[in-house]
Amino acid sequence: MVYLVNQIKPRTALKNIEPYTPGKPIWELQQELNLDKVIKLASNENPFGPSPKGVEAISSELAELNRYPDADTVALKEAIAKSLSVKKEQIIVTNGADELITLISEAFLEKEDEIIVPSPSFSEYDFGAQIMGATIVPVPLEEGFQFNVQKIVDAITEQTKLLYLCSPNNPTGTYLSKTELDQLLQAVPNNVLVVFDGAYSHYATADDYTNGIEYVRAGKPILVLQTFSKIYGLAGIRVGFGIAPQSIIQSILKVKEPFNVNSLAQAAATAAIMDAEHVEKSREGNSAGREQLYQAFQNLNLDYIKTESNFILVKFGPNAEKIYHDLLAKGVILRYGKTWGLPEYVRVSIGTEEENLYFIESLTSILVNE
Numbered sequence: 528m529v530y531l532v533n534q535i536k537p538r539t540a541l542k543n544i545e546p547y548t549p550g551k552p553i554w555e556l557q558q559e560l561n562l563d564k565v566i567k568l569a570s571n572e573n574p575f576g577p578s579p580k581g582v583e584a585i586s587s588e589l590a591e592l593n594r595y596p597d598a599d600t601v602a603l604k605e606a607i608a609k610s611l612s613v614k615k616e617q618i619i620v621t622n623g624a625d626e627l628i629t630l631i632s633e634a635f636l637e638k639e640d641e642i643i644v645p646s647p648s649f650s651e652y653d654f655g656a657q658i659m660g661a662t663i664v665p666v667p668l669e670e671g672f673q674f675n676v677q678k679i680v681d682a683i684t685e686q687t688k689l690l691y692l693c694s695p696n697n698p699t700g701t702y703l704s705k706t707e708l709d710q711l712l713q714a715v716p717n718n719v720l721v722v723f724d725g726a727y728s729h730y731a732t733a734d735d736y737t738n739g740i741e742y743v744r745a746g747k748p749i750l751v752l753q754t755f756s757k758i759y760g761l762a763g764i765r766v767g768f769g770i771a772p773q774s775i776i777q778s779i780l781k782v783k784e785p786f787n788v789n790s791l792a793q794a795a796a797t798a799a800i801m802d803a804e805h806v807e808k809s810r811e812g813n814s815a816g817r818e819q820l821y822q823a824f825q826n827l828n829l830d831y832i833k834t835e836s837n838f839i840l841v842k843f844g845p846n847a848e849k850i851y852h853d854l855l856a857k858g859v860i861l862r863y864g865k866t867w868g869l870p871e872y873v874r875v876s877i878g879t880e881e882e883n884l885y886f887i888e889s890l891t892s893i894l895v896n897e
């Protein structure tokens with residue numbers, strides 16, 4: 528039997544979707560180049576490992592894997608509510624924060640709607656708009672990748688439905704101050720949902736930083752997104768959550784699959800959010816790594832953007848792509864900036880002291896031989 532060529536047309540909205548480019552996994556580079564030592568500073572993962580309490584909590588769940596997970600993630604929501612002083616009803620737990628962005632898009636975006644994204648930023652916001660056929664309105668960040676509140680407000684139209692604010696922003700590491708967020712929230716009309724992505728909030732050290740949760744507590748129409756993939760070190764098991772006024776959470780729950788967060792993930796996250804020791808250790812290690820890399824970039828005469836996060840955007844210049852590939856050949860995986868329209872930049876995740884050192888030495892030897 529001969530089949531005809533596939534005549535089944537996907538939705539037209541899918542035409543604009545570019546596949547996500549993840550950081551290269553360690554095993555892949557090891558196999559490709561037959562390297563012993565590979566370090567990955569490409570996906571902003573926690574280099575100090577997962578929360579030990581989270582890992583321990585998983586093992587006690589293993590014998591119950593025949594059961595479906597709790598569809599309502601009650602224990603985890605209680606832990607989050609307690610830890611962040613919000614109500615259980617103001618929380619939705621998802622299969623990574625990526626899923627939450629998709630669910631927000633499905634719950635709120637009509638075809639004629641617009642989303643505003645200070646850019647460059649996290650590509651999942653655009654993805655969510657694209658699957659719904661909505662329009663993306665990028666607002667370029669200013670000099671030094673700073674936010675400009677007035678330009679963001681000026682971009683709001685009758686069609687604006689969502690306004691994404693990633694702070695600290697991925698991939699730039701820059702942030703919105705509390706004063707700026709206050710100004711923005713005052714100016715944004717009530718029919719626009721502000722999505723504040725605080726994936727890296729635990730790493731921020733600036734005095735005037737806010738993680739946005741105080742605004743949810745005050746009843747503002749803002750959704751704060753958080754993840755267990757970064758400081759808690761649980762990227763592999765996929766848990767994220769959103770905090771917002773109850774009515775917003777209820778709309779998003781309508782499009783959520785019942786068993787979206789598996790039982791191991793729920794157990795690990797419930798323990799990890801209480802693991803203050805691991806969070807503190809990770810934060811301190813990150814702050815030390817920041818200084819180590821700043822110093823190295825200064826010594827190498829490379830411009831970089833000061834970060835409030837666990838990664839640094841650094842300018843390699845016109846040869847950035849070549850240097851990025853030379854580093855790969857030495858077993859150092861970074862993220863090349865071209866996907867963000869920044870062909871002269873790379874984003875380096877802050878690693879352990881030893882990883883940072885290996886990266887610095889590799890980079891130095893490449894630049895010396897140029």
Ligand SMILES: *Cc1c(COP(=O)(O)O)cnc(C)c1O
Nearest residue numbers: 623624625649697726754756767
């Ligand atoms: C990593 C990241 C997330 C969360 O990712 P998940 O692993 O899906 O929880 C959300 N926003 C930004 C900006 C990120 O960098």
